[in-house]
Amino acid sequence: MTDGKFDVLVIGAGIAGATAAALLAKDRRVAILERESQPGYHSTGRSAALFSETYGNAMVRALSRASRAFLFAPPEGFAEYPLVRRRGTLHIARQDQLKLLENFLALPDVATHSRGVDAAETFRLCPLLRPGYAAAGIHEPFASDVDVHALHQGYLKLARAAGNILITDAPVVRMDRIHEGWIVRTPAGIFEAPVVVNAAGAWADELAELAGAAPLGIVPHRRTAVLVDPPQGVNIDELPNTIDIEELFYFKPDAGQLFLSPADETPTIPCDAQPDEIDVAIAIDRVQSATTLDVTRVRRKWAGLRSFAPDRSPVIGYDPDIEGFFWLAGHGGYGIQTAPAAGQLAAALIRREDVPADLKSFGVSSDAVSPLRFRKSVSPRRQVVAG
Numbered sequence: 373m374t375d376g377k378f379d380v381l382v383i384g385a386g387i388a389g390a391t392a393a394a395l396l397a398k399d400r401r402v403a404i405l406e407r408e409s410q411p412g413y414h415s416t417g418r419s420a421a422l423f424s425e426t427y428g429n430a431m432v433r434a435l436s437r438a439s440r441a442f443l444f445a446p447p448e449g450f451a452e453y454p455l456v457r458r459r460g461t462l463h464i465a466r467q468d469q470l471k472l473l474e475n476f477l478a479l480p481d482v483a484t485h486s487r488g489v490d491a492a493e494t495f496r497l498c499p500l501l502r503p504g505y506a507a508a509g510i511h512e513p514f515a516s517d518v519d520v521h522a523l524h525q526g527y528l529k530l531a532r533a534a535g536n537i538l539i540t541d542a543p544v545v546r547m548d549r550i551h552e553g554w555i556v557r558t559p560a561g562i563f564e565a566p567v568v569v570n571a572a573g574a575w576a577d578e579l580a581e582l583a584g585a586a587p588l589g590i591v592p593h594r595r596t597a598v599l600v601d602p603p604q605g606v607n608i609d610e611l612p613n614t615i616d617i618e619e620l621f622y623f624k625p626d627a628g629q630l631f632l633s634p635a636d637e638t639p640t641i642p643c644d645a646q647p648d649e650i651d652v653a654i655a656i657d658r659v660q661s662a663t664t665l666d667v668t669r670v671r672r673k674w675a676g677l678r679s680f681a682p683d684r685s686p687v688i689g690y691d692p693d694i695e696g697f698f699w700l701a702g703h704g705g706y707g708i709q710t711a712p713a714a715g716q717l718a719a720a721l722i723r724r725e726d727v728p729a730d731l732k733s734f735g736v737s738s739d740a741v742s743p744l745r746f747r748k749s750v751s752p753r754r755q756v757v758a759g
């Protein structure tokens with residue numbers, strides 16, 4: 373006897389799980405099972421909260437472009453306040469990095485959303501830069517800060533509509549495929565559904581193994597964030613998100629303080645990531661070298677995990693070998709800005725529908741995100757049958 377029968381069990385209540393659950397909830401009975409007591413405790417609650425159409429690889433950029441309409445004009449009642457606030461992103465290059473800047477601006481979709489700026493304009497856009505530091509930049513004016521909490525809560529609210537449930541403190545510890553469905557065990561109860569969605573973030577490969585699926589090589593990478601006081605007497609509110617063209621550091625205003633990151637990508641095991649002092653020091657050193665900022669006090673520091681599949685595109689699709697096991701993972705450093713489109717794609721594929729036409733028009737393809745791309749040869753469908 374189980375604690376509930378559903379059409380879909382979503383494992384993980386971060387932004388990925390919340391989005392897919394919300395978009396399925398209108399015509400499916402959905403339960404979200406979350407290990408922590410707070411959804412968003414891991415990566416979703418630790419991001420830099422940026423939406424940029426020039427960030428990430430081509431498929432990430434396509435998913436981001438396809439998410440723009442929702443983020444900038446969500447449906448009535450989704451959130452009390454706007455989900456985004458214009459920030460702008462400024463990629464900067466020193467003289468010796470100019471070739472990289474040129475190559476980046478040569479990408480057609482990057483050129484569509486941004487423009488090259490000379491040294492004077494770069495400095496005008498970000499007067500915190502040390503005079504003479506940047507030889508040129510690329511400005512993406514419509515990049516925006518995202519209210520991640522409002523976005524996440526909006527989706528969770530939709531997900532819980534119509535009698536669907538979110539169960540916290542419910543780590544999935546065992547999964548058995550029996551006949552047509554999954555029996556999923558947690559200390560908070562036992563749940564049953566024909567489809568499970570692996571939205572377990574950094575734990576996606578571990579969860580797959582619980583289900584008898586082969587891991588895909590999704591590796592969590594630690595990224596560090598530091599909040600410091602802004603320089604006295606300088607209004608930082610209008611500064612863009614300023615990012616080194618090699619992504620060796622970035623900084624942006626954050627509620628009156630400055631957010632700095634050394635843009636670290638340290639591979640790690642899935643865990644409650646904590647900042648390493650060396651990464652905090654590197655963040656401060658790199659930003660101080662590029663700007664006139666003199667950090668006297670760190671207000672807050674944290675780290676979170678950005679989990680990447682080997683090609684750095686997300687993984688969205690049914691496992692080719694394990695019946696009813698759907699991947700929604702590997703969102704890397706882009707899971708917030710791609711969430712509306714990734715969730716829409718996931719909901720369609722879970723229903724075994726075609727890729728929605730609006731997503732296709734942005735260049736989103738199911739093949740490019742399918743777990744199949746990591747399986748050299750697809751074995752006949754296996755079923756894990758427990759007694």
Ligand SMILES: Cc1cc2nc3c(=O)[nH]c(=O)nc-3n(C[C@H](O)[C@H](O)[C@H](O)COP(=O)(O)OP(=O)(O)OC[C@H]3O[C@@H](n4cnc5c(N)ncnc54)[C@H](O)[C@@H]3O)c2cc1C
Binds near residue numbers: 415542
């Ligand atoms: C410092 C930093 C800056 C970032 N900046 C940006 C940015 O500017 N823009 C952007 O778009 N993205 C950014 N990201 C990336 C973004 O935060 C992630 O891509 C996104 O949050 C991933 O969401 P998720 O739902 O896949 O993972 P998570 O939020 O980690 O959610 C996964 C959930 O699964 C749960 N879970 C795991 N295993 C189990 C289990 N066995 N049973 C039950 N539950 C389980 C976990 O507890 C967790 O709550 C940043 C990330 C970091 C760390």
